[in-house]
Amino acid sequence: xxxxxxxxxRQSRAASFAARLPLAGKIGLALVxxxxxxxxxxxxxxxxxxxxxxxxxxxxxxxxxxxLGSDYLGRDVLSRLLxxxxxxxxxALGAAILAVVTGTSLALFxxxxxxxxxxxxxxxxxxxxxxxxxxxxxxxxxxxxxxxPLLLLIAAFTYVPGNYRIARSLAVNLNQMDYxxxxxxxxxxxxxxxxxxxxxxxxxxxxxxxGLRFMFVVLLLSGLSFLGxxxxxxxxxxxxxxxxNISGLPEGALAILVPAVAIATITVGANLLIDSLPGRGRxxxxxx
Amino acid sequence: MASIVTNAPERRxxxxxxxxxxxxxxxxxxxxxxxxxxxxxxxxxGLLPGDAAQEMLGQSATPAAVAALRHEYGLDLxxxxxxxxxxxxxxxxxxxxxxxxxxxxxxxxxDRLPNSxxxxxxxxxxxxxxxxxxxxxxxxxxxxxxxxxxxxxTLSMVAVPEFLVxxxxxxxxxxxLRLLPSIAMVSKDATWGQFLRSYALPVMSLxxxxxxxxxxxxxxxxxxxxNKPYVEMAALKGVRPRRIVLYHVLxxxxxxxxxxxxxxxxxxxxxxxxxxxxxxxxxxASLMVNAxxxxxxxxxxxxxxxxxxxxxLLVLIxxxxxxxxxxxxxxx
Numbered sequence: 001x002x003x004x005x006x007x008x009x010r011q012s013r014a015a016s017f018a019a020r021l022p023l024a025g026k027i028g029l030a031l032v033x034x035x036x037x038x039x040x041x042x043x044x045x046x047x048x049x050x051x052x053x054x055x056x057x058x059x060x061x062x063x064x065x066x067x068l069g070s071d072y073l074g075r076d077v078l079s080r081l082l083x084x085x086x087x088x089x090x091x092a093l094g095a096a097i098l099a100v101v102t103g104t105s106l107a108l109f110x111x112x113x114x115x116x117x118x119x120x121x122x123x124x125x126x127x128x129x130x131x132x133x134x135x136x137x138x139x140x141x142x143x144x145x146x147x148x149p150l151l152l153l154i155a156a157f158t159y160v161p162g163n164y165r166i167a168r169s170l171a172v173n174l175n176q177m178d179y180x181x182x183x184x185x186x187x188x189x190x191x192x193x194x195x196x197x198x199x200x201x202x203x204x205x206x207x208x209x210x211g212l213r214f215m216f217v218v219l220l221l222s223g224l225s226f227l228g229x230x231x232x233x234x235x236x237x238x239x240x241x242x243x244x245n246i247s248g249l250p251e252g253a254l255a256i257l258v259p260a261v262a263i264a265t266i267t268v269g270a271n272l273l274i275d276s277l278p279g280r281g282r283x284x285x286x287x288x
Numbered sequence: 289m290a291s292i293v294t295n296a297p298e299r300r301x302x303x304x305x306x307x308x309x310x311x312x313x314x315x316x317x318x319x320x321x322x323x324x325x326x327x328x329x330x331x332x333x334g335l336l337p338g339d340a341a342q343e344m345l346g347q348s349a350t351p352a353a354v355a356a357l358r359h360e361y362g363l364d365l366x367x368x369x370x371x372x373x374x375x376x377x378x379x380x381x382x383x384x385x386x387x388x389x390x391x392x393x394x395x396x397x398x399d400r401l402p403n404s405x406x407x408x409x410x411x412x413x414x415x416x417x418x419x420x421x422x423x424x425x426x427x428x429x430x431x432x433x434x435x436x437x438x439x440x441x442t443l444s445m446v447a448v449p450e451f452l453v454x455x456x457x458x459x460x461x462x463x464x465l466r467l468l469p470s471i472a473m474v475s476k477d478a479t480w481g482q483f484l485r486s487y488a489l490p491v492m493s494l495x496x497x498x499x500x501x502x503x504x505x506x507x508x509x510x511x512x513x514x515n516k517p518y519v520e521m522a523a524l525k526g527v528r529p530r531r532i533v534l535y536h537v538l539x540x541x542x543x544x545x546x547x548x549x550x551x552x553x554x555x556x557x558x559x560x561x562x563x564x565x566x567x568x569x570x571x572x573a574s575l576m577v578n579a580x581x582x583x584x585x586x587x588x589x590x591x592x593x594x595x596x597x598x599x600x601l602l603v604l605i606x607x608x609x610x611x612x613x614x615x616x617x618x619x620x
Binding site: 024123126127128130131132133134135138139140141142143215219222223226227228229239242249250251252256257260261263264267268270271272275 | 321324325328329332333334440443444446447448449450451452455456458459463464554557558561562565576577579580581583585588589591592595596599600603
C-alpha cells in the first residue's frame with residue numbers, strides 16, 4: 001500500500017489502475033481514451049467543413065494545408081476522419097451498451113426465474129448465437145434497411161446472445177451462493193435479488209465483456225459500411241471512408257490507408273486494454 | 289480424477305456405445321438448432337410488409353399486377369405454409385427462384401459454392417499448421433520474450449479489420465512489388481502457378497485473423513495441460529521437454545485444439561464476406577452481399593442457411609472429435 005492510498009479519490013484510483021496495467025494495456029487505454037475524445041470533440045477540431053471540396057488534387061499526399069491529404073473528390077481527409085470517428089465510436093458505444101444492458105437483464109431474469117423461463121430464453125439465445133454475426137446482421141440489414149438508428153439496433157441485437165450467455169453463466173453461479181439463498185429466504189423479491197445481490201458481483205467480467213462487444217461492433221459496422229450496407233451517404237463512418245476511397249488503392253493514397261488504420265487502432269486498443277484487465281486469463285471468444 | 293478409465297474390455301465396449309450415443313445426441317441437437325435457425329432467418333427476412341413482388345414491379349405497378357405476381361410466387365399464402373414449403377425446398381435441393389437473376393437459386397449456388405470451398409480449403413491448409421506451430425511454441429515457452437511478443441501480435445491481429453489486411457496486402461504485393469494480381473480470377477484452364485498466384489492475396493488476408501485466433505486458443509489449451517500434475521510428474525522422472533509435449537500433452541489437448549480449430553474456421557464464414565468482395569472473388573459470400581443489395585430474399589435466405597449450416601457442422605465436428613479424443617467423456 002502506498003502512503004497516499006488513505007485518500008483514495010476517484011482520480012487517484014483511476015491513476016493507480018492505469019499505473020498497474022502492463023505496457024500493452026497502457027497503450028490500449030491511451031488509444032481508447034484518445035478515440036473517445038476524438039469522438040467527443042473531433043468535429044470541432046476539423047480544419048475544414050466536412051463536405052466541402054477544398055482542393056483540385058484528388059488523392060493528394062500529406063501537406064501543411066492538408067495533414068492527411070485529400071480524398072477522391074478533393075476533400076480534406078483529416079476533417080472527414082474526425083467526423084467519421086464520431087459515427088464509428090458513437091454507434092459502437094450505443095450498440096454495445098444496449099447489447100450488454102439487454103443481454104444482462106434477460107440473463108438475470110432467466111437466472112432468478114429458473115425453470116421454463118430460463119429454459120426457453122436460453123434455447124432461444126443458443127439458436128441466435130449459432131448464426132454467425134456478420135450473416136445475422138446482413139439478413140437484418142436486407143430486411144430492415146440501414147438508417148443510423150436501425151444500424152445501432154441491428155448491431156446491438158447481433159451481440160445480445162453472446163452477452164446473455166456469459167452473463168447467465170455468471171448469474172446462475174452467483175444464484176447458488178449462500179448470501180443469495182439467505183436473501184431469498186428472508187423473502188426478498190426476485191428483482192431485488194437480481195439487482196442488489198447478484199448484479200454487483202458480476203460487474204467486472206461484464207465490463208470486460210462490454211469492451212469486447214464494443215470492439216466487435218466497431219468491426220461489424222465498419223465492415224458493413226465498407227460493403228456499402230452500413231452508414232449511408234451523406235453520413236460517413238470510418239468504414240464508409242475506406243469504401244469511398246477504394247479507387248485510390250493502386251496509388252497507395254493516404255485517403256484509404258488512414259481510415260483503415262484508424263479503425264484498427266480503435267479495435268486493437270480496446271482489445272489490448274481488455275486483455276490486460278485483472279482476472280482475464282482466457283482467450284477471447286471467437287464470435288467476431 | 290475420480291473417473292479413471294480401466295482397460296477391461298467390457299468397460300471399453302460400453303465406453304464406445306456411450307460415446308456413440310453422445311455423438312448421436314449432438315447430431316440431433318445440431319439438426320434441431322439448424323431448424324430453429326431456419327425459423328429465425330425466415331421470420332426476420334419475411335417481417336417487412338414490402339415484398340419481392342412490389343420491389344420487382346416498382347412503385348407504379350397496379351395493385352392487381354402486384355397481387356398476380358404475388359400469387360405466382362406464392363407470397364399470398366399464410367406464413368406457416370410458406371415456411372413449410374421453403375424449408376422442404378431447402379432440404380430437398382430446390383431453394384426457390386432468384387427474382388433478380390431470374391434463375392433457380394440452386395443453379396446460382398452450384399456455380400458459386402465450389403469457389404468458396406476452394407478458398408476456405410486453401411486458407412485452412414495454410415492457417416492450421418501455422419497456427420498450431422505458433423500456439424504450441426508460445427505455450428511451451430510461456431512467459432518468455434517470444435511468447436509475450438507473439439501474444440501482443442496475435443492479440444492485435446484478432447482485432448484488425450480484414451479490409452485493412454487486404455488493402456495493405458494489395459498495396460505491398462500488387463502495387464509496390466508487382467508480384468501478385470490484385471483480383472482473384474479463377475479461369476478453368478489456369479496453370480498451377482497462375483492458380484496459386486491468384487489465390488495468394490485473398491488467402492493471406494483471410495488467414496491472418498484465423499491464424500491469430502487459432503494460435504491463441506491453441507496456446508490456452510496446451511498451457512491448460514502443461515499446468516497439470518502429470519506433466520510435472522513426467523518432468524520429474526526426467527522425460528525430455530519435447531517428448532512431454534509430443535507424447536503426453538498433445539494427445540490430451542486434442543479435444544480443446546479441435547475446438548479451437550473449428551471455432552476459428554467458423555470465422556472464415558464472416559471474413560469471407562469482406563475478402564471475397566474486395567478481391568471480386570465469385571464465391572458464396574460475395575453472392576450473399578449482392579443478394580442483400582438487391583433484396584433478393586430467396587437467394588439471401590439460402591446463402592444464410594448454408595453459412596449457418598456450415599457453422600453448426602464445424603461446431604459439431606469439434607464436439608465429436610472432443611468426445612472421441614477424451615476417454616473420460618466416453619466413459620460417462
